[in-house]
Amino acid sequence: MEHDKHDRITIVDEGVPRDEMRSLSRRNSSVSIGSGRGRVVAPENLLPITYRTLSFKVDDTSGKDVHSNKKEQEQIKGLAELDYHLLSVDELHKRLATSPQGLQSEQLSRLVARYGRNQLSPPPSRWFRTLMGYIFGGFGSILLGGCILVFIAWQPLGRPPSQANLALAIVLAVVWLLQAAFNGWQDWSSSQVMASITTMLPDQCVAIRNGNPTDLTAVDLVPGDLIQIKQGNKLPADVRLIHASADVKFDRSILTGESEPVPGSVDSTNNNFLETNNIGLQGTYCVSGAALGIVVGTGDQAVFGRIASLSNGRRTELTPMQKEILRFVLIIASFIITFVIIIIIIWAGYLRRDHPDFIDVPTLIVSCVSVGIAFIPEGLPISISMGLTIAAGIMKKNKILCKSLATVETLGAVSVICSDKTGTLTKNEMFVTDCFSGSEEYTSDAAKERMAHGIPNKSINLVRSVGGLCNAAEFDASTLDRPLHAAKVFGDPTDQAILRLSQSLGPVNELRAQWKKTFEIPFNSKNKFMVRVMKSVDEGSAYLFIKGAPDMLLSKCAYVITRNGETEALSQSDRSKIEAIKDRWSAKGKRVILMAQKPLSSDAVNATCDEKAVLESAVDGLTLVGLVGLIDPPRDEIPSVVSTLRGAAIRIMMVTGDYKLTAQAIAIECGIIRTHPDLVHDIKALDSDEGSIKQPGATTAIVISGPELADLSDSDWDRLCGYDEIVFARTTPEQKLRIVKEFQGRNNIVAMTGDGVNDAPSLKAADVGVALGSGSDVAIEAADIVLLDSFSAIVEAVKYGRLVYDNLKKTVIYLLPAGSFSELWPVITNVVLGVPQILSSFLMIIICCLTDCAGAITLAFEKPESDLLLRPPRNPKKDRLVDAKLLGHAYFFIGLYECFMSYAMAFWYMQRKGIPFSAMVLRYGSMDPKYDPDYVTQVANEASSIYFVNLVFMQFFNLLAVRTRRLSIFQQPPILNKETQNLLLFPAMVFALCVVFIFLYIPALHESIDTTTVPVEHFFLPIAFGLGLLFLDEARKYSVRRWPKGVLAKIAW
Structure with a gap:
């Protein structure tokens, strides 16, 4: 029978006859990948559903056609033909040209050329969908909608067409395209950072090659490789088991969705390759026991690769920060809708009837669009993405690998860290x-x-014997000629230490x-x-x-x-x-x-x-x-790390499997317990109300063992979780999980560290799971971040997690005063009081999309304030990104000041030009005949340009002010200090100035966009007002620092 080479994917040797293919007859189920019902499936269920569907269809091979798409049929045919699980070990060796000594070096180049590397092919590019996301995602659709409406206001509604409206529409179109381009660049930049982080995640295995154990990266495996599988390992390929301990079990939940581990065996238990127990599938975990297996499927040819090629992409959920941004945008949107409705009602119910020549339909459309776009903080999405990417990149340099940008957000809110001892707080050099033996004690x-x-x-010889025989560690044969301390050992640190002792004896x-x-x-x-x-x-x-x-x-x-x-x-x-x-x-x-x-x-x-x-x-x-x-001595830096985290109001708990006295001694060395040993509480203190009452200013410590947790009541847990210093000894994985849940249930954001296979449940349950690079594959998979170097890097992680949130608040409070508050009032006074719109719609867009946006982006690069790790962590349930304090500061302190000063300058200029405010108010365009309309329009355009310049210049000083929340600018200088400087601030100011000069000092643009040059004094007066703003904010910050419980401190953002 002839087969097209694309009809199946196989890894058998060339020349080996294929069994006659059996046709398949099962029709698509409702959850089949080929189902036409359009059913939405949760991401975590995609792999299990695909796996189970394929398994059913591989089972059902009765000779009928399969009602599936062509790609699925190819995979089913390939899986149905796999028979590695049915072969004897000798037949398997012959099929894959291997032996009990593993592959030989001379075979590798041929096998790599034949099978390729052990990695999945990249998914097909969905460039069109991605491009549409860049163009219409975020605020793109709003900008495009506004652009279209303004074009309509220009023509056909404009009679005659207004050149200012055309210019405004063109600017909106340009900003829309620029935002799409920046979204594309930022997405690519973020993906590069995360891709480089992914490549740094440990993915090692031990293969037998040339008869010796060899450390390999998983991508270097080829079919025929003989690999060792131990508890905690993630299987790097599809493996046929040839030796297995009686207790070996595999967690296949990632593929099957079933939590019960599957026992491994040497003999086949099912004719179906997907269901037999003598096949270990790529991506699954060994949760107990040990085994030896021959690789039979790699990359796209492994079951995981086949399923991945059929599975749809995951639907991404909103991260906590995205939810905060969405909440903020909804607040702003409600303001927009409210004010637009008010404007339309005033126009339709009053102005259109009593002052029909004041605002026509095109002008109304432009005013509504201006209000909408002015309210939207266009610079915020860019700042969020850049801030998270910058933080992830900095963490990478500190050898902290964040698996997702969402993790960066959560790190800033962590209030409790439950840390393992061995290898985390200690050097892992046991x-x-x-x-002690034969009644004697000796070193x-x-x-x-x-x-x-x-x-x-x-007796010493027996210690040597038991230590060497009851030991899962093994020496690397290639390093046995080295001194004992330099020889490489595979295995658990405790086993390694005891094996070295036995070898020394x-x-x-x-x-x-x-x-x-x-x-x-x-x-x-x-x-x-x-x-x-x-x-x-x-x-x-x-x-x-x-x-x-x-x-x-x-x-x-x-x-x-x-x-x-x-x-x-x-x-x-x-x-x-x-x-x-x-x-x-x-x-x-x-x-x-x-x-x-x-x-x-x-x-x-x-x-x-x-x-x-x-x-x-x-x-x-x-x-x-x-x-x-x-x-296992504590790491040298741990006491200072613990002290720093304690200063940040983060409690560090030791959660270990060690004996109570051992755990307490190490906790004292690490600084986790500062209380005198005689004053450290035990479980008895929880039974006494007096014993667990914390005195003001006193530090309380307790050491409690895992078995003692079972009898604790909710009130006991309330008292236990109130201690400053806690050590949990002799804990099991179930107890670790309960510890995490109990702290979370008391409004704590919990980070959990672990490195073993049994730590996976608590790592997943924690708000931030932290694994060590040397930990088991299961722990690394379950964790959110991986520490490649030292636990001390967690300080940087917390710092930059907090910094991202801080900088976003600064971005919001920078954008709102000019880009929202000060742009709203010119429209309101125009519609309600009948005065000329003192800031043109075109210049509103320029402020929002250009001058303010540049400054907002630079705030993503702000360095941490010196008191960042001296503040308590934020409570995500109470401390919102945008709250009443922030809005109050943005609108009624900075916004009111900027708006008032800008109004004052604009109307003062008109007064100097012979047009007093009283001549305009409540006139609705019908001014005294003594005022020439063209002259009034010219002066109003000049006043609008002055208002614009005033806002731009005062925003420079607002940008300097919002860099810190409580510290003085002299404590956090923007220049001449590498720890605090942000040199991008000044290019952003220069960019804003260039925008000002382009739109105000190119005569060809004046007629089109209704702008004019501005008298020189109106460039210096805003500087004075800006300095005043900076001075007022410095006085506010001083008051907050000087009287931390005062009124200003309580309302400080």
């Missing part, structure tokens, strides 16, 4: 410092010395060669221990080896190893001694690990090697081999 160096000098000590490879692993239960944060069942290669004996938290395992121990390696009963005095050592080491900030073993019969191992049976064997009868104490 090493063993102390050992790790002393243990090495004894073994090196051949001093007999069987004797070769681990020789030890492991004597034993064969038959079963493993990996360490997890629930059990807090790891188990391995192993059989001796020579003697056939079997042992259960276990290591983990002493408080979980000591009670299960019945025996103890003596110094000479003999076993004896564990007495109560032995238990007390071990408890004392554990507490003493923990109080010094050390993690304590207990090692134990238990002999098993070979028959029992072969018959009951499953998780339940092994756990039952580990319940009691263990023989305690020893303890090891490990230390």
Whole structure:
């Protein structure tokens, strides 16, 4: 049978015969990708729906045609033919030209050329839809609508056509096109930033090549690669499992939508490639156990790639900041509609009847358009986009990767940070410092010395054995020739430290060669221990080896190893001694690990090697081999980071799986707990009303363990969440999730850090999930931001999250006084009082779309104020972007001042030219015959130009004033200080001046747009008024700083 090469996508070797293709007969369901019902599906359901639809159709292969689109049919045919899950391991090796040693180097170039890189093809360009978004999105449709209406007012309604209306329409068209072009450029710029951030996200895997484990980036995988899969890994490709631990499970929810993990197996469980358990699918996660698999599908040929090619794009929801902007625009829109209706009612009910020659229909249209466009802050969308992009770029430089720009907004409101300990607050450089075995306590160096000098000590040798065998870490074979501290180790930091200890006491490879692993239960944060069942290669004996938290395992121990390696009963005095050592080491900030073993019969191992049976064997009868104490010192910068965040009124909680005393000791070292250890509360304080009452000015601290959380009532949680310093010890993933929910339920914005697979639920639930670059793939996927370097970078993240919000408020308060308030009143006084419109509609548009817009954009580049991290975080439910305080300041302080001064200058000029205000008010164009109409029009145009110049110049000083909310301009100078300067302010002012001179000093434009030159004194008087505005605002800010509880402070924006 011949097949068109585009009818299917396959990854089998050339020359291998294809099975006869089976036709498909299932018709489209209502949720099929090919359905014609136009049903809207939530983004999170798109992949599961597509996956399930394909699975049904792959199952239904009865020889009939498939009622699907051609693209879907191609994918179904390809999936139906896949049979990797049905092949034996030997057949699979032969099909993919691989072996148990993995691929060889000489094969790679041929395979890459054949299959390509392991990445998805870019989606098809939707350039037309994108272009329409640039043209009509944002305020584009309003500008275009206004442009069309003004063109209509020019012709055919204009009798005769007004050149000013034509000029206004042309300017609106130009601004509309410029905004579309800028939207396109900004979208491209933002996408470049986010794309570069995405490429920096860790995406590593371990493949066996040339017989050795090799670190690879996922895109370098090819079919035939042999890869190791461990708990927490995200599968980088479709994988056929050839070895799997009994407890291996995969989370396929991203594809299936089902939360229950799917067990993995070596044998096929279903003829359907999508449903069998011996295939691990790209994009899914290993949530427990370990496996070894051969890559059978990469890039577009993987199931994930096939589905991605069929799935529609996600519908984006509004971010919190976009909702704030929408709320603001709706407020402004309501003002626009209200005033336009008022103007139309006055015109239709009064002016049209009593003063028919005052305002004709074209003039009414232009006035209404002017009011509408003047109210819209055209510079705001650009400022938002630029501000978020700038912040994301700065965070990238600080090695903080934000997955979406929306995350930047939320960071500024974070009030609680729940931080993991290991690797976040500490250096993640764990090493063993102390050992206890055979009733003796000694340092790790002393243990090495004894073994090196051949001093007999069987108990130390057993510590070495259990530490090396019950250990998931492995040395990189290519680095074994290096000094021990420089050798590379794959695995968990605790396992790495214990493996290095074992290696220092004797070769681990020789030890492991004597034993064969038959079963493993990996360490997890629930059990807090790891188990391995192993059989001796020579003697056939079997042992259960276990290591983990002493408080979980000591009670299960019945025996103890003596110094000479003999076993004896564990007495109560032995238990007390071990408890004392554990507490003493923990109080010094050390993690304590207990090692134990238990002999098993070979028959029992072969018959009951499953998780339940092994756990039952580990319940009691263990023989305690020893303890090891490990230390992971806090990062040097952490105390200052904690202090800075505390100054920003952000509480930092430690949430760790460590023992209480260990957690408390590290918290004190990090500065999370400043209270004297004797004054730190425990759960008993929550039972006493007196114990949990906070005294004014006092700092309260509490350390509480995870198991104690279960019995807390709502009132207990209220008290607990009121503490300044909190450490949660011995927590499980479920308890971490509850901690996040409890704090969120008390009006906190919570950031949660985590690096393990079990941290994913709490990372997703937190307002901001924070993962470490070294964390598991699951944690990185669930997080909103990734810290590639250090936890200290979170300070910059919070700072710039707050800065984005601050700068947007500054942008709004800069745009409203001139671009809204001072432009509204000329229209109102014109319609209501009958005086000439003192600011022409054309110049209103110039202010909104050109002179003010330039200054607004520069505010996105403002540096943080020095007190930014000395303020409490904003409450998103109460602290709105635009509130009564901001509107009051913009309209009734700055706006009123600018409007009054501009009116005064305009009417004073007309007075000097012989046209007093009394000659115009309530005249509605019917002035005393002694005033020549042409002369009045000329003077009114000059007054309009003066009003325009006055506003532009005073906005320069408003721009300088709004740079800070409370600080003086001398504390935040715009020049000569790299920490505070914004040198873009002055080019924006020069641009505005150029616009002024273009429209006022080119004679050819005067007749078309009704502008004139302005007497020189009217360039200097606005400077004086602007300085007055700056002085008044400086006095207001001083009052706010001097009397923080005064009236001005309470109404300050």
